[in-house]
Amino acid sequence: MSLDSLEKELYRKNSDILKRRNVSRAREESRKDLNGEEEVPAVWQEMKNKSDFLTDVSVPPESSEGKRNVFKKAVFFAVALLVFIVFVVMFLIFSGSGNNGRNSISFSIDGPKEVNRGVPFEMTVNVHNQLDALIGNAVLSFNLPSGIVYLNALGGSKSLVEESIGDIGAGSLAKKTFKFLPVGGENSLLKISAKLVYTSGGKARFEAGEAKEVLIRGSGIKLEVKKPEFLLQGSTFEFEVSYKNTSDFGFPEVVLEARYPTSFKFVSASLAPDSLNSWWQLGALESGSTGRVQIKGSFDGGVDARLNIPVVIYARFSGQNYELANDVVNLEIAPSPINLKIFVNNQENYVARIGDSLNYSIQYQNNSGIALADLVVKATPTGELFDQSTLNTNGLIDYRDGSIIWNASQASALKLLSPGASGEVNFSIKLKQQFPIRRMNDKNFYLRVNIEIDSPSVPYYLSAAKTKSSASLETKVAGLVFFDAQAFYRDALSGIVNTGKIPLQVGKATDFTVHWVIKNFSTDIKNVSVKSVLRSGVLWTGIVKSNIDSKPIYNERTGEVVWNIDKKIQATTGVISDPVEAVFQIRVTPNQNDIGQTMVFLGESLFTAIDDFTGLEILRSDTALDSTLPDDRTIGQGSGAVMP
Numbered sequence: 001m002s003l004d005s006l007e008k009e010l011y012r013k014n015s016d017i018l019k020r021r022n023v024s025r026a027r028e029e030s031r032k033d034l035n036g037e038e039e040v041p042a043v044w045q046e047m048k049n050k051s052d053f054l055t056d057v058s059v060p061p062e063s064s065e066g067k068r069n070v071f072k073k074a075v076f077f078a079v080a081l082l083v084f085i086v087f088v089v090m091f092l093i094f095s096g097s098g099n100n101g102r103n104s105i106s107f108s109i110d111g112p113k114e115v116n117r118g119v120p121f122e123m124t125v126n127v128h129n130q131l132d133a134l135i136g137n138a139v140l141s142f143n144l145p146s147g148i149v150y151l152n153a154l155g156g157s158k159s160l161v162e163e164s165i166g167d168i169g170a171g172s173l174a175k176k177t178f179k180f181l182p183v184g185g186e187n188s189l190l191k192i193s194a195k196l197v198y199t200s201g202g203k204a205r206f207e208a209g210e211a212k213e214v215l216i217r218g219s220g221i222k223l224e225v226k227k228p229e230f231l232l233q234g235s236t237f238e239f240e241v242s243y244k245n246t247s248d249f250g251f252p253e254v255v256l257e258a259r260y261p262t263s264f265k266f267v268s269a270s271l272a273p274d275s276l277n278s279w280w281q282l283g284a285l286e287s288g289s290t291g292r293v294q295i296k297g298s299f300d301g302g303v304d305a306r307l308n309i310p311v312v313i314y315a316r317f318s319g320q321n322y323e324l325a326n327d328v329v330n331l332e333i334a335p336s337p338i339n340l341k342i343f344v345n346n347q348e349n350y351v352a353r354i355g356d357s358l359n360y361s362i363q364y365q366n367n368s369g370i371a372l373a374d375l376v377v378k379a380t381p382t383g384e385l386f387d388q389s390t391l392n393t394n395g396l397i398d399y400r401d402g403s404i405i406w407n408a409s410q411a412s413a414l415k416l417l418s419p420g421a422s423g424e425v426n427f428s429i430k431l432k433q434q435f436p437i438r439r440m441n442d443k444n445f446y447l448r449v450n451i452e453i454d455s456p457s458v459p460y461y462l463s464a465a466k467t468k469s470s471a472s473l474e475t476k477v478a479g480l481v482f483f484d485a486q487a488f489y490r491d492a493l494s495g496i497v498n499t500g501k502i503p504l505q506v507g508k509a510t511d512f513t514v515h516w517v518i519k520n521f522s523t524d525i526k527n528v529s530v531k532s533v534l535r536s537g538v539l540w541t542g543i544v545k546s547n548i549d550s551k552p553i554y555n556e557r558t559g560e561v562v563w564n565i566d567k568k569i570q571a572t573t574g575v576i577s578d579p580v581e582a583v584f585q586i587r588v589t590p591n592q593n594d595i596g597q598t599m600v601f602l603g604e605s606l607f608t609a610i611d612d613f614t615g616l617e618i619l620r621s622d623t624a625l626d627s628t629l630p631d632d633r634t635i636g637q638g639s640g641a642v643m644p
Contacts, residue, residue, distance in 0.1 A: 118324035147184020220247035337368035393427035443571035479523030519574030523613035
């Protein structure tokens with residue numbers, strides 16, 4: 001049923017009800033007139049009329065017709081409500097679409113879809129105020145992924161960029177350009193998100209945003225490494241690093257780094273390095289420009305080892321390096337055609353000591369697969385502690401560098417060495433009696449012997465002028481420690497006053513000061529400890545001094561004096577600087593059994609420590625101290641016998 005039909009039906013029903021009410025009222029008035037009753041007041045009559053309307057028998061409340069009337073009213077209300085809701089929704093829709101038109105904020109990002117790694121690119125943000133009012137306090141922000149950095153005017157990089165663009169007038173267009181650097185992995189797709197936050201009407205805060213995806217292609221600089229097919233242990237080799245700017249951008253500064261392992265020994269380079277033999281400042285690199293660096297070195301990492309040298313090229317912006325490309329020099333280590341071994345005093349890990357006699361044995365074996373003719377062996381001892389005047393060998397000595405050379409004239413086996421055959425040459429040399437210490441840094445001495453062997457015979461698989469092999473042996477020299485225990489009666493320098501009888505007398509107490517002195521020469525030492533025991537008739541007075549933090553401690557129960565030093569004692573202590581020293585006082589009272597004899601008042605002093613350079617334990621001792629007082633020259637050097 002339509003709305004018009006529904007409305008007409010409702011009006012018709014109301015008219016019928018009114019007609020019936022009027023008929024009922026007329027009938028009632030007629031009955032009153034006929035019966036001669038008094039006139040009913042108007043108010044009561046009106047109430048009666050209303051009651052008649054409600055209870056008119058012609059329209060009962062619970063009749064089916066009444067129910068239909070209620071249902072029709074509900075339908076009418078629901079339809080009206082639906083029309084109202086539709087009207088509101090349409091109003092909101094048309095109102096919102098209007099804001100996206102000439103009454104809105106237009107926000108967009110312009111920038112490349114693809115970039116090269118390490119090549120800066122720009123993105124421009126466009127903000128068009130299409131509102132009829134000014135927008136204020138506009139702040140633009142970028143949220144950058146890890147593979148994109150923002151290059152600001154002060155240098156460095158940021159992952160979150162915020163910049164105020166102030167107020168934008170009605171109808172105005174604002175543009176802002178930002179420079180970014182792609183440093184993520186090749187072929188990575190990264191999303192850059194931008195957001196504009198602003199106020200409108202002076203109070204409310206609004207946002208507008210957009211995201212832009214950028215694909216990082218290959219690096220702007222191409223890096224290549226040329227290297228040998230394989231490497232011989234101990235041999236010198238060369239590899240080449242070449243680079244080319246394949247982008248349209250001119251890099252203002254480029255840096256090359258080679259990360260050497262400890263087994264690689266740098267020899268030279270075609271371009272002098274700027275730092276640590278591994279950094280090159282290559283300067284500007286224009287579009288299409290190329291360059292190369294040749295690096296020469298040797299490898300000494302064992303027969304079964306591999307050599308890996310990472311090579312990295314950086315672009316430098318505002319004082320900061322950004323990695324553009326990298327490669328790795330991977331080299332397989334081929335077995336040496338001539339195996340070399342060297343021993344000193346029949347050991348590979350011998351620890352030498354000052355004044356030692358060292359016997360070196362050099363053993364060689366032909367692993368090339370062919371006979372090697374006219375071999376030459378050269379050994380060069382290097383180290384300040386070698387006493388060249390004691391060198392003993394059947395080889396030829398080159399006194400310019402102290403090297404020793406053997407050929408077929410000195411060792412007949414070197415004339416022709418068959419496949420698998422081996423041989424040996426020897427020399428001996430002594431070490432100096434003293435360490436050449438002149439500065440505080442003169443410490444941790446070691447000995448080195450470099451060995452080379454070569455032959456003009458070359459196996460087919462080697463592209464070389466001769467077959468060559470090399471090796472070296474480093475030998476550490478243990479440190480030297482002097483420990484001295486001394487006793488004094490007159491000891492003004494210590495600041496301790498001793499009293500009593502000299503020579504000693506039975507029953508009379510006499511004081512002495514005991515000094516423990518440590519001099520350390522060429523290596524740092526740790527875990528230092530000194531111990532001794534007080535003999536019978538000797539007391540600890542409690543007076544003790546030291547020129548370091550720790551002092552000797554006395555144990556009454558055991559009679560033991562112990563001096564534990566927690567900190568390391570540095571090399572050259574007591575040589576360049578003052579020695580480490582502790583002083584303590586004891587009180588000696590002889591008894592009848594000591595008459596006519598020398599009285600021992602402190603037992604043997606034992607010194608222990610660990611050599612921090614070699615790891616060896618150091619053991620020293622000094623004899624017991626007695627009444628002869630050999631270190632105290634202020635009194636006559638008597639027998640030290642105790643008097644009655």
